[in-house]
Amino acid sequence: MSAGAKKRIMKEYTECMNDPPTGMKINFNEQNMTKWEVLVDGPEQSIYAGGHFKLEINFPNEYPFKPPVVSFKTKIYHPNVSNDDKGSMCLGLLRADEWKPPNKVVAVLRLIQTLLIEPNQDDAIEPSIANEYKENRKEFEKNAKDWVKRYAK
């Protein structure tokens, strides 16, 4: 990892410390600064309220010229999070072809909070869950809440 990338990550972490984003907690390890662990609370107004989701943010060597890679370590029933052991997300500014170097991790975290409140059904990584979200909202909410209870307490 280049000195520039390290400097940039350090700077972003300092910004997060000075102005902590609400509803989340960042675990930062200076020995391994390219891997952040973030604990995100399910937003109050969302079906994920009450849940606590562990996220991992991995910074590529080319950061900030390539986007960070975000994955849910806590299982979540959500159209935009892959329903496997990776829990990966790839949409919006996280996509390689939409990422802009001035974007910051905080913006990524805010995007995730927004997605917890309102999933993006057009850009789903789990089409079946997206379909359920679209066609059978009740069933979707039931499953999502069920998973919160099961995995995210």
Added chain:
Amino acid sequence: MADAGYVLPDEELAQLQKLSSDFEPETTGPLVGERQSSAAITTEYANADPVYRVKTAALPSKYAYFRTCRGDGHCGWRAIAFTYLEALVREANVGKFEEEEARLMSINNLFNNVGINYELIIDFAEEMFDLLHKLAHSVSSNDGNADAILLQAFNDMGTSLSIITYIKFLASAWVQAHPADFEAFITTGDVKTYCSLSIEPSQCELDYVAVGALSAALIKPAGFAFEIMYLDRSAGEEVNATVFSQPTDQNGMLLPNPPTIRLLYRPGHYDILYKAEDFPPPVQQQPIQVALANPYNDSFIPSESSVDIMAMIPGMYSTSFGHRWPSVPYEFDASPTPQAQVTPVQPYTPTPASAAPVNTSRQDYMPVHASHQPNHSNTGRHGLHLEGPPVTLPIHSLPPPPVSIERGHLTLERGGPFRPSMYELEQINVPSFQTSIFKNSQYNTAHYMNPDFQPEAWSPDTEYGAGHKGKHKPPAQ
């Protein structure tokens, strides 16, 4: 979860989609390469289709050098940023660096005016200004390191991409501040959306709008001209030049002979082109001189007497192109074989393998008897009579040039990103060279018969003594 039989294909699709969106073409070579003879481009296309062959063959005579940019999707941006800074270095004027820094600083207001938070791009802008300072310092101390500093900075991925990011946002801000100039080229969405999707992202290639924006924001105000040479399959026998910037003075008059930034565009990729006069003569291209000089040492020593003989041949120099002829005879007459190949009909009968338009376009040869050596009646470089050889005089097959020319030529490609060519592969197989088209192509400046046969620093005057200056006359257009 819905039923698994339905889900699986979707998941596979999603996986495939992810694979395809994560795909990156394999890229090699330096981010910005060393300056090299553009004959390497001719070599690269020696086996391409005729349009490319003709166009690339004509290239080295006009644009003597080029520089590669790695084809990683950033090449166009990188080429512009690099050439802009390189043009400043070539100006060798510290005052100009200061002017440009002040000017770029003043443009920074533009960012906030169009709603781009300058704070967010300040890190990238600082890389640009740092490099400007380093270059200015090197130029002011006249330590001769500026070129190396520039090349090194651009081959550092972080620095290079930071500067690219800076000029991307500069382009974006410029487009948003001058929407009227660009709206016509933006087919989808408004100007802001366009910039957000097609200029600002990390992975987006330089497009026409951005070229226009950078030309107006970065290049023209610096007093540089800007041209892009398009090498594609369109009609024509040369690359098509499009002028993007013609700098003017305060009174709106065109500046005479401004420093010029030239890019070579091949569909999907940008490299950098130079004219020979962009660089003062003493270029450090030692390897090329050595490599090309060696093969000629024995057989290419001109003799004054043979020059005289040439001059006595009626009609030999009667045409206008006679003047441009290198009067240096390349001694092939030692071998009687070419004489035996006299063919009165088609000059230059190509072997089947070499039936190439590049050759046929050269048929306007001055016919010359083989015993009188150089029948380099090379007219304009662009095949004036594609199908019309001079009808009356017999023409000989060209004597095969020494294989060592090819070897010499290969050295031109040192370190370049080019695939190994057939010449490399067949290098050991000497006989195969005898029928290769390429060595017969006078479009190749490494070819002994090319009127512009002068890998930059090759000087007949020093090599063969005075009196052969005709070689350097600019070819008639």
